[in-house]
Each structure stands twice: as C-alpha cells, then as structure tokens.
Amino acid sequence: MSRAVPAAADAGLPIAAVERETGLAKDTLRVWERRYGFPQPLRDGAGNRRYPAAQVERLKVIRRLLDAGQRPGKVVGLDSAALQALLSGQAPLTPAAAARLPAGSELPSLQAMLDAIAAHDPQTLRRALTHARLGMGLASFINELVVPLSKAVGEAWMRGRLEIFEEHLYTELVSGVLRDAIAGLAPAVESGRPRILLTTLPQEQHGLGLLMVAALLTLEGCSCISLGTQTPLGDIALAAAVHDADVVALSFTSVQSGTAVLESLRVLRIRLPGQTGLWVGGSCSALYHKPLAGITAVRSLSDLPGVVAQWHCEHPQH
Amino acid sequence: MSRAVPAAADAGLPIAAVERETGLAKDTLRVWERRYGFPQPLRDGAGNRRYPAAQVERLKVIRRLLDAGQRPGKVVGLDSAALQALLSGQAPLTPAAAARLPAGSELPSLQAMLDAIAAHDPQTLRRALTHARLGMGLASFINELVVPLSKAVGEAWMRGRLEIFEEHLYTELVSGVLRDAIAGLAPAVESGRPRILLTTLPQEQHGLGLLMVAALLTLEGCSCISLGTQTPLGDIALAAAVHDADVVALSFTSVQSGTAVLESLRVLRIRLPGQTGLWVGGSCSALYHKPLAGITAVRSLSDLPGVVAQWHCEHPQH
DNA sequence: AATTATCTTTGTCCTGGACAATTTGGGCAA
DNA sequence: TTGCCCAAATTGTCCAGGACAAAGATAATT
Structure with missing residues (x-):
C-alpha cells in the first residue's frame, strides 16, 4: 500500500548528489549561494537543500567554464543563455x-x-x-x-x-x-634498466598519461612496473624500495592545485633514497615554473628518450 | 635565502588529506572528535586540524573494522593494541x-x-x-x-x-x-544482444569487478560497452540512450555509504527508460537487503549466465 | 618592460547545533 | 523459546555564518 515512493520523486537532488554530479564541493555550493545568489535550491521538509535539475545543468556548464580558466565571479549568476554564449566563444586551449x-x-x-x-x-x-x-x-x-x-x-x-x-x-x-x-612489448625487456615504477598521487585519477609513458619507456628498453592510479605517498616510497626501482615516474593533470602537487613532491623526494630518480610530467603547469631540486620534469612525451639516455649516461654500470 | 622549507615537514596531514586517505568524511572526523575524543588532531597556526600519521593509521584500522560490521561507538576510541586485537579476532570474511x-x-x-x-x-x-x-x-x-x-x-x-x-x-x-x-573474445560478438553498458557511479573507482563482469557477459554472447569508472548519473542515462543499450550494469564496493548508493539508484532508475534493464552487483550489502523495484541485484558473478538467460526469455525477439 | 606591493576574489575550514535514519534492546504475545 | 513491535540510543550528514590563507588581479615602483 501507499508509501511507495516519497512522491516528490523529483523535487530536486540533495546537496551530496549535486556534489557527485558536478564535482563542486558542498561548501562551495553553499558559499556560491550566499555570495552570488546562485544556485538557489528549494528546501525539503527538514530544511535541506534540493537542487532542481535545471540548476544542476547550469552548474555543470559553469564547471566547464571554470576549468577553461574563467573566474567564478564572472560566470556564476549568469543565466543559461549567457553561459552558452560564453561557451561557444571560448578560445581554443591549443x-x-x-x-x-x-x-x-x-x-x-x-x-x-x-x-x-x-x-x-x-x-x-x-x-x-x-x-x-x-x-x-x-x-x-x-x-x-x-x-x-x-x-x-x-x-x-x-x-x-x-x-x-x-x-x-x-x-x-x-x-x-x-x-x-x-x-606485446613487455616480454622482451623484463629485466631492462632503468627499472621504473609508475603511478599517480592520490586525487589524480587520470591514468591515460601513465599508460602512454609506460609504452614509450618500455620501447626504450626500460622495465616498467605500474601501480595504476592514486597510490599514497608512503606506499610509493615503500614500493620503490621493495621493487628496487631506479626511478619513480608520476603523471599529473591540472585538476589539483599546484601548491599541493609541489608539497607532495617535496615530501616524496625526502622519503625516497637519494639515488632513486623522480620523474614527473603531465599538464600541470606548476611542474615547470622553476627547476625542482632532485626532480626531473618532463615537459613533453617526446623528451622521454632523451631523459632515458641521460639516465644511462649517469649510470654507466647498466 | 632561508624560507627553504616550512620545517614542519610532517606536523601532520590536513583534514582533506585524511578524508582522502581514510575515506571518512570531514564531517565524520569532526563529529568523532567531539563525541568519542578521537581522533585528536594538532592544530596549525591558523587553527586548522593537523592529523599525525599515527592517528591516521588508527583511523584506517577503525575503517576496516567498520567495514567488517563493527559499530563506531565500540571501536572509535580504543587504543591501537585493542584495535589490533579486534582485528586479528575478526572472523574471516570468507x-x-x-x-x-x-x-x-x-x-x-x-x-x-x-x-x-x-x-x-x-x-x-x-x-x-x-x-x-x-x-x-x-x-x-x-x-x-x-x-x-x-x-x-x-x-x-x-x-x-x-x-x-x-x-x-x-x-x-x-x-x-x-x-x-x-x-580476444570481443570481435566474435560485436552485435550480440543484450547490448550492455558497464560503468560505476562517481565516487566508486574500483574497476576490477567491472572487468570481470564484462568478460563473463561477453562470454555469454552479450556485447559490452564499458565506460570505465565514475560516470555521472546523467551521463549514464545519456549513454544508454545513444548506444541503444538494453541493460545498464553497475558495480559497487563498500566504500560508499549504502544510503547514497540506494538514492543514486533510485534516481537513475527514474531517468532510464522503463524497458532498459538495470543490473547491479558487488560487495555493497545495501544492494541485497531488500528487493529494489526495477533493479536486478546480482549477488554472485556465477549468477550472471542465469540473469542473461532470464533476459533472453523476456525479450524473445532477440 | 619587469618586478614588487596592495587589494579582491575564492575555496576551504571552523564551531556548535540539529535532525532523520538506522540500530539496539526491551516488553509482550504466540 | 521465537517472533514482532515500539522506545531509546546511536550515528552520519546537513545547516548557518564567520574566518582566513592562497591565488589572482591591479597598481606602483624600479
């Protein structure tokens, strides 16, 4: 009998669901509402926010514009039409x-x-x-x-x-x-040097770059061990030790703040033995601002062969 | 000159990092501190919490015990020794x-x-x-x-x-x-039915179960389209439409709260056309508590052939 | 033009309160 | 005993509104 469904089947999404859908933190959603007047969710019986689907869509568009470099103050609060206009007008990234x-x-x-x-x-x-x-x-x-x-x-x-x-x-x-x-490549170089441990830091879930690097390095005769994405710092250091890695290679995108990335790298550099190389790359501009002590920043995948050659120069015993 | 390093290299992790490392929400960490007296983080200059590594470790152990069915009131606040004792005493999962x-x-x-x-x-x-x-x-x-x-x-x-x-x-x-x-299997069944769209919800980054399902379903003659992990709800519905999927299959682990999972499924079921099947599975106990309207819960991978057979019964035209 | 200093913007964290959903435990009937 | 139902305790999430540091923009200086 009754009570099949709260009836208000689409009174709107609760804030946690909007966070999942849009990737905008709950705190951010609330502070935007306070500052810019958008979004303006309805409230359910308990006084909790319920976001109508249309507002969620608008939030997704805003998210894209922010990723493209726009600033919140300029775009949050614009209506759908203005947002669409902005979207089409975006200068290409490349x-x-x-x-x-x-x-x-x-x-x-x-x-x-x-x-x-x-x-x-x-x-x-x-x-x-x-x-x-x-x-x-x-x-x-x-x-x-x-x-x-x-x-x-x-x-x-x-x-x-x-x-x-x-x-x-x-x-x-x-x-x-x-x-x-x-x-198809791997069996040929199972014990090649350098032995390289590949992964990403927690938070960084983009693994495609890692695969490309692994392929190119294997091609250069390195033996690659990939841990997949999101390995905690401590585990990276542990894994490098037990696998006798010559180099730890990390891939980044621009999703994380530059500061956080540099801080993590600093800590990791301290935890790794001095003779273990630390190579970093990817589309995170903070990596290339200034040289980082004890860290090799690889700007482009096409630089990889050079970096490997360099390593061989410095480690002639292999 | 100076200012080389904030010196407090390991004063402890900020709360956001602990959330990532342990999977415990920031709100939960704060409310535990208030109620049970643990964790008890230090504070940095700005009054923000900094969790020492030892407390983070203890939190991870507590998380495991909670996943194993313990209740927070019983385990949060126990010291490391008691926790370890509990951990070893846990009945094996299998x-x-x-x-x-x-x-x-x-x-x-x-x-x-x-x-x-x-x-x-x-x-x-x-x-x-x-x-x-x-x-x-x-x-x-x-x-x-x-x-x-x-x-x-x-x-x-x-x-x-x-x-x-x-x-x-x-x-x-x-x-x-x-x-x-x-x-090696795929070319043979490129247009088999049912056509199944596989993915996980945002937050769920475990993709191994998805791969196993894809393999078994392909073996059963289905054609599988995998989107990888973490697809927003709206995109799942969109993708199901444009790919003409007969079934959407989702995989879960216990990292997310049961409530959130059920809520997401309810919304997704509404957004999907009625004739599109929705199969769910994985180690998330909330899926199996009670039957979910319009959703097929697959408790074990070995049940998959039966579920496919059932589908064929109900859709004889294929 | 390039660097430095000052103002603005913006995301995240804080406190302490509230509440709904779940779980537990007791009481009672079969 | 077993099964069922209701009160009490437990627990995660949400709220408001204030605060602040990091990053960005702008102005001033070399």
Missing part, C-alpha cells in the same frame, strides 16, 4: 595544435576519429586506432596521434561538443589499445 | 572459500599466488595468471581463481598483511590479463 596538422597529412585524420567518437561507434574507433598503431609504429602513434587526439577530445568536451561519457569511452578504447601494445 | 578449496586441488593454489604478490614478483605472478587463464577457461578462471584470490587479497590487506601498493599491483596485473581475454 590554437597551435590545429595549425600544426595541416590538411592533406596522410595521418589518419584527427577529425575522422573525433567524428567516430561523436557517432558513438566504438568498434569503428577501435579498429581505426588499432590500424593506426600497427601502421605507424608505437612511438609515432602516441606522439602524433594519441596526444593531439586527447587534447582535441578534451577541448571538444570543454566546449560542450562532447559529453563526459563520450570522453570516458574514448579513454577506455585508447587504454585498451595501449595496453595491448605494452603487453 | 570462511567457506577456504574450505571449498581443499589442498590437493590441481588449481594453481591461491596461496602460491598470494606468495607471489607478497614476494613482489610481478612477472611470475603475471605468468601464473596467464597460464591459469589459458588452462582453465575464462569463466572458471574468473569464478574460481580471480574472485577468491581478490577476496583473499582484500582480507590480507584488511589484516595488515599486505600494503596498499601490493594490492594496486595485483589489481593492475589481473586487469591486464582480463583485458587481454576480453580483447
């Missing part, structure tokens, strides 16, 4: 990238791949990726296809032209292709 | 599993694999896993080896016999083997 790949390139066109993503055709995309990988060699595949394509996907998402789930699916497929490639 | 695999079984022994994990020998472990997979068939490999082994690893971790990084490495290797297997 104006150079597009220019660098003129039409007529015989590479499998980025645009074609983007179209396959937007067409929700995973099989076609997977085939295209595998085909490209076999055709152009692993290093070129990564440097000339995966890197620019990932940038393009990120940018398309920022502009609202791709949904999050489309980016997720793209990431899954590329990961699969890269893992395949690594698996 | 008393049956050990009994079900008597010595002399010709299976690659779980113990041998656990030893390989503890010995930090990834190559041996990978070879053993691959060998087992080829020898026993994919379904048996998953149901009889990977599932009990993962349980054993989780339990060993809970008892403090394995470090997090050892679990991470194990997960990476098993994931690799499973992905390999799926890749």
Whole structure:
C-alpha cells in the first residue's frame, strides 16, 4: 500500500548528489549561494537543500567554464543563455595544435576519429586506432596521434561538443589499445634498466598519461612496473624500495592545485633514497615554473628518450 | 635565502588529506572528535586540524573494522593494541572459500599466488595468471581463481598483511590479463544482444569487478560497452540512450555509504527508460537487503549466465 | 618592460547545533 | 523459546555564518 515512493520523486537532488554530479564541493555550493545568489535550491521538509535539475545543468556548464580558466565571479549568476554564449566563444586551449596538422597529412585524420567518437561507434574507433598503431609504429602513434587526439577530445568536451561519457569511452578504447601494445612489448625487456615504477598521487585519477609513458619507456628498453592510479605517498616510497626501482615516474593533470602537487613532491623526494630518480610530467603547469631540486620534469612525451639516455649516461654500470 | 622549507615537514596531514586517505568524511572526523575524543588532531597556526600519521593509521584500522560490521561507538576510541586485537579476532570474511578449496586441488593454489604478490614478483605472478587463464577457461578462471584470490587479497590487506601498493599491483596485473581475454573474445560478438553498458557511479573507482563482469557477459554472447569508472548519473542515462543499450550494469564496493548508493539508484532508475534493464552487483550489502523495484541485484558473478538467460526469455525477439 | 606591493576574489575550514535514519534492546504475545 | 513491535540510543550528514590563507588581479615602483 501507499508509501511507495516519497512522491516528490523529483523535487530536486540533495546537496551530496549535486556534489557527485558536478564535482563542486558542498561548501562551495553553499558559499556560491550566499555570495552570488546562485544556485538557489528549494528546501525539503527538514530544511535541506534540493537542487532542481535545471540548476544542476547550469552548474555543470559553469564547471566547464571554470576549468577553461574563467573566474567564478564572472560566470556564476549568469543565466543559461549567457553561459552558452560564453561557451561557444571560448578560445581554443591549443590554437597551435590545429595549425600544426595541416590538411592533406596522410595521418589518419584527427577529425575522422573525433567524428567516430561523436557517432558513438566504438568498434569503428577501435579498429581505426588499432590500424593506426600497427601502421605507424608505437612511438609515432602516441606522439602524433594519441596526444593531439586527447587534447582535441578534451577541448571538444570543454566546449560542450562532447559529453563526459563520450570522453570516458574514448579513454577506455585508447587504454585498451595501449595496453595491448605494452603487453606485446613487455616480454622482451623484463629485466631492462632503468627499472621504473609508475603511478599517480592520490586525487589524480587520470591514468591515460601513465599508460602512454609506460609504452614509450618500455620501447626504450626500460622495465616498467605500474601501480595504476592514486597510490599514497608512503606506499610509493615503500614500493620503490621493495621493487628496487631506479626511478619513480608520476603523471599529473591540472585538476589539483599546484601548491599541493609541489608539497607532495617535496615530501616524496625526502622519503625516497637519494639515488632513486623522480620523474614527473603531465599538464600541470606548476611542474615547470622553476627547476625542482632532485626532480626531473618532463615537459613533453617526446623528451622521454632523451631523459632515458641521460639516465644511462649517469649510470654507466647498466 | 632561508624560507627553504616550512620545517614542519610532517606536523601532520590536513583534514582533506585524511578524508582522502581514510575515506571518512570531514564531517565524520569532526563529529568523532567531539563525541568519542578521537581522533585528536594538532592544530596549525591558523587553527586548522593537523592529523599525525599515527592517528591516521588508527583511523584506517577503525575503517576496516567498520567495514567488517563493527559499530563506531565500540571501536572509535580504543587504543591501537585493542584495535589490533579486534582485528586479528575478526572472523574471516570468507570462511567457506577456504574450505571449498581443499589442498590437493590441481588449481594453481591461491596461496602460491598470494606468495607471489607478497614476494613482489610481478612477472611470475603475471605468468601464473596467464597460464591459469589459458588452462582453465575464462569463466572458471574468473569464478574460481580471480574472485577468491581478490577476496583473499582484500582480507590480507584488511589484516595488515599486505600494503596498499601490493594490492594496486595485483589489481593492475589481473586487469591486464582480463583485458587481454576480453580483447580476444570481443570481435566474435560485436552485435550480440543484450547490448550492455558497464560503468560505476562517481565516487566508486574500483574497476576490477567491472572487468570481470564484462568478460563473463561477453562470454555469454552479450556485447559490452564499458565506460570505465565514475560516470555521472546523467551521463549514464545519456549513454544508454545513444548506444541503444538494453541493460545498464553497475558495480559497487563498500566504500560508499549504502544510503547514497540506494538514492543514486533510485534516481537513475527514474531517468532510464522503463524497458532498459538495470543490473547491479558487488560487495555493497545495501544492494541485497531488500528487493529494489526495477533493479536486478546480482549477488554472485556465477549468477550472471542465469540473469542473461532470464533476459533472453523476456525479450524473445532477440 | 619587469618586478614588487596592495587589494579582491575564492575555496576551504571552523564551531556548535540539529535532525532523520538506522540500530539496539526491551516488553509482550504466540 | 521465537517472533514482532515500539522506545531509546546511536550515528552520519546537513545547516548557518564567520574566518582566513592562497591565488589572482591591479597598481606602483624600479
């Protein structure tokens, strides 16, 4: 009998659900409401906030604009129309990238791949990726296809032209292709040096960069041990010790604050033995502002062979 | 000049870091402090909490005991010795599993694999896993080896016999083997039905269960589309629509609170078309307390073939 | 132009109170 | 004993509104 459902099935989402959906912390949602007058959730019987779906959508758009560099004071509180206008007007993150790949390139066109993503055709995309990988060699595949394509996907998402789930699916497929490639490579270099431990810090859940690095390093004759993403600092130090790693390699994106990243690196550098190398890379600008003591910052994946060569110079016994 | 380092290199972790490390919400940490007198963090210059490493360790132990069914009032506030005693006294999570695999079984022994994990020998472990997979068939490999082994690893971790990084490495290797297997299977069933969309909700970052499900379902002739982990609710609904999914399958662990999980499922069920199935599984006890309207709870991976068969019964046109 | 100092913005943390949902334990009937 | 129901205790999450440090923007100086 009755009491089937609280009836107010869509009176709106509670604040915890909005935090999950938008990635905006509960404290942030409350303080925006106080300062900018948006969002303006309804209240349930207990006085708790209930966010209507439309406001959640607007929050998601705002989130994208913030990721693109806008400041909250300018965009929170704008209505949907103004937000959409801003979105379309965003300057591309990588104006150079597009220019660098003129039409007529015989590479499998980025645009074609983007179209396959937007067409929700995973099989076609997977085939295209595998085909490209076999055709152009692993290093070129990564440097000339995966890197620019990932940038393009990120940018398309920022502009609202791709949904999050489309980016997720793209990431899954590329990961699969890269893992395949690594698996095919690994047996040859099981005991190569340097022995490199790969992972990311807690908070950093983006593992695609890690896979690309693992593939390129394996190609350079290193033996790679990947712990996946989000390993606590203490465990990284422990793992480096028990696996006799010559180098710890970490990948970053810009999701975390630069300060936090540098602080973590400082602590990790202290906990690692001095002779263990610490290589860092990824799209986190704080890594490259100034040289970090005892840390090798790798700006671009194409610099990796050089870094490995450098290591061999400094460790001639291997 | 000076100002090289704040000197207080390890005055303790801020509350946000403890939340990440332990999975305990900031609000919970504060309310425990108020009610039970533990934890009792130091304060930095600004009056913010700084948790010493020892307290964080104790919190992690407490978290494990809570997951094992203890109540906060009984365990928060016990000293380390009492906690350890409780921990060792915990009934094993899977008393049956050990009994079900008597010595002399010709299976690659779980113990041998656990030893390989503890010995930090990834190559041996990978070879053993691959060998087992080829020898026993994919379904048996998953149901009889990977599932009990993962349980054993989780339990060993809970008892403090394995470090997090050892679990991470194990997960990476098993994931690799499973992905390999799926890749070898997939081409045969590209358009099989049901077409199943796999992912996890935001907050749930454990993807191994998802891989096992994908493998078993592919084996049953389904075509699987995996979005990886942590897809927002709205995107799951969108993705199900554009990919013409017959079923959405979600995997859970016990890291999130049961209430939050059920609330999310309720919302998702509303947003999905009625004819789209919603299958859920994993080690989150809230899923199995009572039947959920419009949701199929799969208690064990070995039930999957039955669930697929059931689906075919109800959709004879496929 | 480049660097430094000052003002603004913004996310996170704080306190202490409240409450709803779950769990526990007792009382009572079968 | 077992099963069921209600009161009491437990427990996680939410709230308000204040505070502040880090980061960004702007102005002043070299």
